[in-house]
Amino acid sequence: MKFWSKYKTKIVLAILAAVILTGAYIWGGNYSKNPGTAVTVSTVGPEASEQSPATSPTPSAAVFPITSPAATASQNSPAVSPEAKPAAAPDGSSEGVYAGSKEYSESKGMVINSETGKDKYLTDPVPEGKPLPVEPQNAVITEKKLTCTLSVRCDTILNNMKLLKKDKWKLVPKDGVIFAAKTVTFYEGESVFNVLQREMKRAKIHMEFENTPIYNSAYIEGINNLYEFDAGELSGWMYKVNGWFPNYGCSRYQLKDGDAVEWVYTCDLGRDVGGYYAVGS
């Protein structure tokens, strides 16, 4: 009893702190999402899910393979060399991701630090047959006009409308397509970022980016006012070229004629769009 009256405040404070931490642990964060979730192509519009939020699939819902226009586009694309078949990515990674090859990357001139296993902008080796990063400051942009296809989609949000703030519901198109796949012109030597910036400006679609010096690339924070972390803390914009999610920034991906560039919004660190990189395996 004496002990209690002496340390009353301290005991109460300790219990309070424990309760708050437990609460924060339980309610805060959705990092431990099921890694098996994949996008289920949904035709449910934002209005429909407004009325019945139950339509969003649970993580245990059937997993459909992703059929993206890039899969067909890459077949007749001259950019992909058919002989080079990239190795499968480590366990847990998505299908749009391949294992990097150190021999291939070094033979093409990528300088890899032997200690970290990465180049000076913290990029892991690139998979076999994939283009190496080209630093934007070294890129030579010519007058030669080339074409590629560009699309911007956010259909994964349709399954996660509950996570999105109500103020932003109107920004999500019913079919999830912000910028429908379209053949656009670019100049030889330009990067994915250059094309995105120009086309978004031309289409009067809002886009915000931030230059990140340690990765020597622009980071796309938001397109059409849909920002990173808007649909949960695992959400943000990712890009893929010819079905592959590059492991470096969009300012360093130099485009080739006929490339298919897709910008997709993920709500689950890339798992739902097929671009998740498993770490540590």
Next chain:
Amino acid sequence: MRLGREVNMANRDTFSSYHPVINFLYFGLVIAFSMTFTHPFCLLISLVCSISYSVYLNGKRAVRFNLLYMLPLFIVSALMNPAFSHQGATILEYLPSGNPLTLESIIYGIAVAAMLVTAISWFSCYSAVMTSDKFVYLFGRIIPAMSLILSMSLRLVPKFKAQIKVVSNAQRCVGRDVSNGGIIRRMKNGITILSIMVTWALENSIETADSMKSRGYGLPGRTAFSIYRFDSRDKAAIIYLFLTGTYIFIGACLGGIRWRYYPTMKGVVFGVYPFSIFLCYFALCIMPVILNVREDMKWNALKSAA
């Protein structure tokens, strides 16, 4: 006429003569509302009321302070937002960096700047009305140590400023002020004065604490320096504050003054219900100014009658 005005100056602010509970409750409500309501009308109401009250309290000094510091602060913080935030659906122009300049970010910057200036303005009124003896009167018994620390730290800057003048004048008499000698000499003198000040501040705070303790501060049954009576005028004021505060709070909770800036600006603008909340909010914020003006009118009427 002139004499009457000057005599009245000593306790000119009628609102200050109310019970400390009223003063504290009023500032608590007004500052909390000003910092949480983002509706443009609410910001405007609060800004106008806080500036008019600070001008009423501090006169020319407040006008000069507002123009010299608050206006540049307002402009800088209004420009800061669109420079760093590029959210918003209405793209006006593209910045040299390549990011869009949006209408929403500009308006939001102005709104935040208005909120900042309003809060500073309210706090300048607060420090003029809620003197440290009032604060200690209110909280001296509930949280004695905390209220002493608060009132001491709030008093530190003005006290420090006054003491630095005293020390500096004393040093000037012996030729060791920052205005004497060459640049190195001046710097040396300045450091000496600073060292004197730091020593003084530490010693003074210990002395204050000791002196308060030796006078039995915080012991049960001890009375405060100032004695306030909660009279019928205070009763009316507390009912007024309670009614308006509750109405505004409920209205805000029900979304009567809803407003969003991003991605497009949208919110409640017209209608009887939101208008009643705005009116109530104005009535709450303007209360001390109204009390003062009414008292001044009464005073002038009595004087001319006599």
